[in-house]
Amino acid sequence: MPGDKIINVSVRDVRFPTSLEQHGSDAMHTDPDYSVAYVVLETEAALKGYGLTFTVGRGTEIVVCAVKALSTLVVGKTLEEITGDFRGFYRLLSSDGQMRWIGPEKGVIQLATAAILNAVWDLWARVEGKPLWKLLVDMDPAKLISCIDFRYITDALTEQEALDILVKAKAGQKTREEQMLREGYPAYTTSCAWLGYTDQQLTQLCSDALAQGWTKFKVKVGADLQDDIRRCSLIRKLIGPDKTLMIDANQRWDVNEAVTWVTKLAEFHPLWIEEPTSPDDILGHASISKALAPFGIGVATGEQCHNRVMFKQFLQASALQFVQIDSCRVGSVNENLAIILMAAKFNVPVCPHAGGVGLCELVQHLILFDYISVSASLSNRMCEFVDHLHEHFKSPTNIRNAHYIPPVDPGFSCEMLEESVKKHQYPEGEVWRAIEKQGKL
C-alpha cells in the first residue's frame, strides 16, 4: 500500500517508580521500577506503530541503545515488504552478521527485537483495522506459518505439523471467538501477594479480590521458608480449599533446594511452582518436575525463557507443565507463534506471564489467539493479571469478573498516553526530577 514505508523509529526510556511502594517485589527483584523501552514507528503516510519491551529500571537505557542499533535494519522498509516475508525480516533482525554475536536471540538484543517487532505487528493490525488477536485469528494458516522462523526447532515441530495444527483447529473457531467476546479469557491475579507486602496488606487485597470475583491467586515465595508457610497458610484460609493457588519463587533456588522447599509448601496445594530455579536450567526443571509430580504440583516457567530453542527443550524434556509465554522477552508475535504451536504439539497448556507495564495489554491478544485458533481448550489455562499502571495506556485491559474481555481497538494495545510517557521519561521526566529533588531513590 502507498505510503507504508517506515521512515522513522523513535525509542524512549520510560520508568515508573514502583519500588517506592514495593509493588512487583519478589525474591530476586527486590526493588523493581517497572519500565519500558517504548518504540514508535512512523511511515511516510504518517501512520504509526507502537511497541514496547518491559524492563525493571536500571538497564533500560541499554535496551534503548539496542533498539537504536536495530533500527537501521527497519528504516526504509515498507510494511508490505516486511509482512510479505515476515520470516525473512525476523531473520534479518535476529541474525545480523555482526549483532547476533552479542545475543544471539537472547538478553538485551532479543528484548530490543521484541520492542521493534511488537511495533510492526501493531502497525500491521492498525492498517488492517483489527485488534491483533483478530488479525491472527482471521489470518490464513499458511500466512501465519510464513511469519515463523523454524530455524533450530524443526526437530520438534516442522512447518507441515504447525500447519496441520492450525488447520485442524479451524473447526469450532467461530464458536470460540463468540464465547471469548461474550465471557472473556480466564485470568488469575498476582496483585495480592508481592513479597514486600505485609500480612495485613495481603489479607486486605485478597479479601477485596475475592469480592471482585477472582478465583485464582498467585503468591510470591522463596526468600524465607517460615514466611512462605505463614503467607500460604493465610491465603489458603482466606480463599478456601476449592480456589486455585499458585506459588512463584522467581529463580531463587538451586535444584535440590527447590524440591525440598516446595515439598514443605505442598500442604497448601499449589497448582504450580513458578520459576523454581535458573530460567536456563532445562534439566534442572525436569528434575524438579519429576520430584514434585507425586504431590500434584506442576512446574511453570517462561517469563525469562529467551527464545523458541529454549522452550523447545523445556517441552522435549518434560521440564514444565505450564508454558508461560511473555510478549516482550522473545521475538514478538513471530516467535510466540512458534512457542504456542510447539506447546500445542506437546499438549502442554499455555498460561501467559503478564503484569509489569503493558504486558497484560499485549499478551491478552496472544492467549485469545491460542484458545480460538490453536489449543481450543481452557483446561488448566489462565492468563496472569496484575492491576498496575493500566491507566497509562490508550486501550487498557478490560477485566470483567476475573476475565480478560477481548480488545476491540485496532492494533496491539501498545500505545501509551503521550502525557504519561513524557512525565515518566528517564531521567528527564517530571516524575523523576521530583524524586531526585526529594532524594527518595
Next chain:
Amino acid sequence: MPGDKIINVSVRDVRFPTSLEQHGSDAMHTDPDYSVAYVVLETEAALKGYGLTFTVGRGTEIVVCAVKALSTLVVGKTLEEITGDFRGFYRLLSSDGQMRWIGPEKGVIQLATAAILNAVWDLWARVEGKPLWKLLVDMDPAKLISCIDFRYITDALTEQEALDILVKAKAGQKTREEQMLREGYPAYTTSCAWLGYTDQQLTQLCSDALAQGWTKFKVKVGADLQDDIRRCSLIRKLIGPDKTLMIDANQRWDVNEAVTWVTKLAEFHPLWIEEPTSPDDILGHASISKALAPFGIGVATGEQCHNRVMFKQFLQASALQFVQIDSCRVGSVNENLAIILMAAKFNVPVCPHAGGVGLCELVQHLILFDYISVSASLSNRMCEFVDHLHEHFKSPTNIRNAHYIPPVDPGFSCEMLEESVKKHQYPEGEVWRAIEKQGKL
C-alpha cells in the same frame, strides 16, 4: 592495601575493519569487524586494570552502554573488598535487582560483566606482580573456590567436590608448571581456512602453517556441502592422515541437518564438529553427539554458551565432548573456574575458543591453569590460535612450535597499545574516518 580504591571505570568502543579482507568469516558471521569493548579501571593510587570483551562490529556500542551501567557497582570499591569476597562481588554484578532482568547472566549484560571482571582480575594480578595464570596456580584452593558463585550448579558440582579436585591436582603441579614454561601449551590454528578464503589462499596458508610446525587445523564449514567436501579434501591431502582436522559450522544447521551434513564429511576424519546448531540447544547437541559417536566425531561448543548453568547441562546431558571456554562470553575468570571444574568432574577435556581480538591473549592464562592445577592432562586438549591483531597488545601471545609459551608480564595480557586504541576507536578514530571517506564499508 592503601590506594586500591577504584575511582574510575572508562570504556571505549574499539573496532578493526577485518571484514574488508574476510578474516574471521564463517557461515553465520559473514562480515565481522573484530572489536572490543575496552575497559580501564583506575585506582586512587593510579594503578590500572585492563579488561575487554570481544564483539564483531555493530552492537559494540550496546556493550559499552552496559559497561557504563554496571560501572556504578564498581566505582568506590577497593580491590581488597572485591577479592576478599569475590563471590559476593560477582553476585552483585550478575544479580543486581534491576539489571538482572535484561539478562540474567546472558547476552549483552554478561559480555559487559566479563569486560569489567577481566579488568579486575588484571588489576589483581598486577598488584600481585604475577601473570594471571601464575596468580591462579599459586592461589590457595579454598581462596579459588571463594571466587566462584555456585548458585544453580550445586546439583552438578558442590563446593566440597570442587575443592577436592583442586587439592588432588596439587600432586605434580610443580612439574607441570615447569613443563609449560619449557614447552608451552599445545595450540591449533584456525587462520588457514576461513569461509571467505579462496582455495588458493587456503593451500598457501596451510602449507605455510605446516612449515611452521602446526599439526592441528580447523576448517570453517556449513555454507555449501560441495564446497565443504572440496575444502576438507584439499586440507586433508595437504596435512596428511596423521595430523588433526576439526570442522566448525558456527551454528548453521538444524539438528537433523547437522547429522546428515557431518556424516558426509566423516571420510575426512574430523576430530570434532564445532557449533553444529544453536548454542542454546543442549538436547540437540546431545542428539548430534549420539549420532556422530559411531564415526568417531565429537561435538565441541562453548564460544556462545552464555553461562555456567548452560555448560552444566551440556555436561550432564553428554551433549559435548570438548568444552570450549571463552574468556569474554561468560562472567570472566570467576565463571570459567566453575566451568573448568565441572569439566574436570565430568572428565571432558577443555579446549578453549580464541581468536578475535585479545581472546588468545586472555584464554591462554585459563588453559595453563587448567593443565597445571586441574586436569593435569594434555590428552585430546589444545587451545585455539588465530594469528590476527596481536600487534595491538602490550604483551602479545608468544607462539613457539605451535605452542602457547606462558606469559611472564604481570596481569591478564589485556592491555592494548594506546595508539592502537585511539586509531581504532569507533567511529572517531582515524582508521574509521579514513574508511568513511573512502566509502568502503
